[in-house]
Amino acid sequence: MAGPLLEAMGLACERGGRSLFQGIDLCLEAGQCVHVAGDNGTGKTSLLRILAGLLQPTAGSVRWRGRDIAATREEYGSELAFVGHLNGSKEELSVLENLQLEAAVRGCALSEEAALDVLARVGLEDFADLAVRQLSQGQRRRVALARLVGSTPLLWILDEPYNALDAGAVENLHGLIAGHRERGGIVILTAHQAIALPEGSRQLALVPGAER
Amino acid sequence: MNSALLAVVRRDLLLALRQRGDVLNVLLFFVVVVSMVPLGVGPELGVLRLIGPGTVWVAALLASIVSLPRLFAQDHADGSLEQILLSGQPAALIVIGKILAHWLVTGAPITVAAIPIALMFDVGYAPGRTLVLSLLLGTPALSLLGAIGAALTLGLRGGGVLVTLLVLPLTVPVLIFGAGAVSATAGGLSAGPSLLLLGGLSLGAAALAPWAIALALRISLE
Numbered sequence: 001m002a003g004p005l006l007e008a009m010g011l012a013c014e015r016g017g018r019s020l021f022q023g024i025d026l027c028l029e030a031g032q033c034v035h036v037a038g039d040n041g042t043g044k045t046s047l048l049r050i051l052a053g054l055l056q057p058t059a060g061s062v063r064w065r066g067r068d069i070a071a072t073r074e075e076y077g078s079e080l081a082f083v084g085h086l087n088g089s090k091e092e093l094s095v096l097e098n099l100q101l102e103a104a105v106r107g108c109a110l111s112e113e114a115a116l117d118v119l120a121r122v123g124l125e126d127f128a129d130l131a132v133r134q135l136s137q138g139q140r141r142r143v144a145l146a147r148l149v150g151s152t153p154l155l156w157i158l159d160e161p162y163n164a165l166d167a168g169a170v171e172n173l174h175g176l177i178a179g180h181r182e183r184g185g186i187v188i189l190t191a192h193q194a195i196a197l198p199e200g201s202r203q204l205a206l207v208p209g210a211e212r
Numbered sequence: 213m214n215s216a217l218l219a220v221v222r223r224d225l226l227l228a229l230r231q232r233g234d235v236l237n238v239l240l241f242f243v244v245v246v247s248m249v250p251l252g253v254g255p256e257l258g259v260l261r262l263i264g265p266g267t268v269w270v271a272a273l274l275a276s277i278v279s280l281p282r283l284f285a286q287d288h289a290d291g292s293l294e295q296i297l298l299s300g301q302p303a304a305l306i307v308i309g310k311i312l313a314h315w316l317v318t319g320a321p322i323t324v325a326a327i328p329i330a331l332m333f334d335v336g337y338a339p340g341r342t343l344v345l346s347l348l349l350g351t352p353a354l355s356l357l358g359a360i361g362a363a364l365t366l367g368l369r370g371g372g373v374l375v376t377l378l379v380l381p382l383t384v385p386v387l388i389f390g391a392g393a394v395s396a397t398a399g400g401l402s403a404g405p406s407l408l409l410l411g412g413l414s415l416g417a418a419a420l421a422p423w424a425i426a427l428a429l430r431i432s433l434e
Contacts, residue, residue, distance in 0.1 A: 054294055055434050078300025086291025090223075092230035101226070104219035105306070106299045 003066065004029050006051070006155060006186060010060035013046045020046055021206055022059065030154075030184040033177065035191065038206030044190040045085065045159055047206065051188060052082045052157050064155070078106070081153040083161055087144035091133040095124055095143055098132060102147060118149045122172065137164040145169075148176055156180060158189040216301040220309030221316075228317045234282055235317045242275035242322050246329050257334060264333030265343050265394035269387055272322050272347060276354040277376055279318045280362040283310065284429065288366050294433055303426035311359050311422070319351030335398065342397040342407070349410040350390045356417035357382045363428035386413055 004027045012022035020043030028034065036044050049055035051062055053069045053076060062069045069076045089098045096115055103110040110118070119125050122142045127135060132143060141164045148156060156177075162170055177187050187201075228235050249267045250260055287293035296306050326347050330340035361379035365371035393406035 052298060054298070074300050074302055076300075077298045080298060080300075082295070082298050084291055084294060086289075086294070088291035088295035090227060090290065090292055092227055093223075097226065101219060101223045102295065102299075105216055105223065105296055105301065107216050107301065109215070109219075 005065060007063040007066075008051065008060065009063075011047070011050060011057045011062070012059040013043055013050060013055070014058045015043075015046060019058075024060070024204075024206075026051075026204065028186050028188070030186065031181045033181055033187040033189070033201035034204055035189055035201045036204050036206065037190070037192075040192075042206040044206060048157050048159050048188065048190060049084075052080060053077075054082075079154045081148055081151050081156045083144050083147070083156075083158045085159055087140050089132045089140060089143045092131060094129050094131055095119060095135070095146075096128040098143060099146055108152065118146050121149045121176075122146045123169065138166055138169065141165055142169060145173060145176070148180070154185050156185060156187045156189075158187065160190055160192070162191050216299070217305055217309045217312075220296065220306050221313045224310055224313030225316065228313070235321075238275050238279040238318050239321050239325060241278055242271050243325060243329070245271040245274060247332075250333075260333045261335055261398075264330065264335045265339065265398070266391045267333070268326055268329055268343060268347075269350075269391045269394075272326075272351060272390075273354060273380075273383055273387055275322060276318060276351065276358055277379060279314070280358045280375055280379070281372065283314050283359055283362045284366050285362075288432070293429065297429065297433065303429065304422035307359070307422045307425045307429070308418075311355050311425075314359070315352055315355040319347075319355055323347040323351060335394070339394050339398040342403045343394045346390045346393040346403070346407060346410055349407055349414060350386045353386045353410070353414040353417045354383055356414070356421040357386075359425050360421055360428065363425045363432065366429065366432035386410065389413070 006026070006028040008024060008026040010022075011024040011026075013020045024047065026034070036047060038044050046055060050057045053062070053073060056070075064072065064076050064079070089095075090101075093101070096112070096119070099115045099118060100110050100112070103115075116125060116128060119128050122145055124139065124142055124146065127139060132140060135143065141161075145161060148158075161173060165173065177189075180187060246267055249263065253259055253263065284293060287296070297303055299306070323344060326344050327340070330343050335343060358375075358379050360382075361375040364378065365375045368374065389406045389409045393403040393410065396406060397403045
């Protein structure tokens with residue numbers, strides 16, 4: 001594919017009157033993975049939310065396939081899978097209902113067998129009928145990550161996806177990311193634990209107040 | 213696109229079913245407020261007949277405001293609001309789905325509950341029918357206008373009081389034409405103009421409010 005898929009130019013962000021970062025440029029082609037690193041409060045989550053289009057940058061712009069994401073929200077949303085700090089699952093609904101309803105809202109309805117298949121990939125097949133409220137933190141995180149399995153979006157933005165996951169699930173997520181990149185997908189993630197990052201990922205370090 | 217709308221409605225109705233208590237609270241609030249009035253003003257039938265429709269409308273308005281926090285606050289707190297806004301579907305469409313589901317579990321039951329309440333106040337057959345019809349036409353406007361307030365105050369501390377101050381003035385026309393329609397019927401006049409205006413308010417709100425709500429939700433997610 002010619003040219004970068006995701007381009008960010010001169011991104012700056014201010015929170016509460018304090019400049020978090022400025023002049024961030026990012027250019028991602030198919031199959032690339034970026035690890036956004038930085039201490040607490042350096043703006044990792046803000047940067048990811050800007051890239052997802054949830055937060056308006058103070059300066060700069062983000063382009064997807066050469067077009068500003070603010071102008072093509074629907075198109076961009078359908079190519080984006082976002083896992084934020086919050087899992088985004090409904091506690092009152094079962095794991096299966098969460099997965100199926102979310103897929104239906106995205107416009108790609110999931111049959112029960114397909115949904116169970118997805119749950120098996122994240123190790124939740126035995127919990128399909130349990131309400132999310134009854135799950136542990138790590139299992140809830142897996143429910144959130146289940147939206148990545150077999151997902152069509154090309155761009156994954158993952159904010160601390162490894163939080164609360166056990167070693168097996170971390171391994172599993174590595175596998176998912178590797179498979180996604182092989183299919184030409186792009187991954188942007190943050191992680192502050194000392195875990196072995198997916199092979200061949202680039203690092204983008206956020207340093208407080210620095211002009212990059 | 214329509215399937216996404218239906219999916220949002222299905223999701224919210226399922227959630228309401230799982231949290232029946234919340235939904236019943238709103239209906240109970242409506243019934244209790246209306247039932248208190250005869251206790252306060254005394255059992256004079258002529259007086260009750262006169263104030264019945266207005267009381268029902270005020271109670272419906274208050275009940276719809278009480279129900280507003282249900283609309284977006286939970287989705288905001290657990291992150292599913294950002295997920296559905298990033299789902300690649302038009303935000304206004306999702307908002308319409310959420311409000312439709314909200315109306316089905318608040319406005320619709322209130323409209324049905326107004327039937328026995330009209331009997332309780334002895335408003336008579338024709339005015340009672342107008343009352344139910346006016347609620348059917350007017351409560352969608354209450355849900356739509358209320359949703360603007362709910363979206364604007366999302367994530368604010370003390371948002372509950374603020375939403376009341378924001379929404380109540382906007383809903384005054386709905387209240388006036390709603391109660392006015394019933395008074396007109398009771399006075400032997402045609403309720404047609406008031407009902408048409410109520411329907412117009414609901415349609416106008418349905419056309420414009422979703423865009424405002426979608427924008428307000430984006431702002432509150434920042």
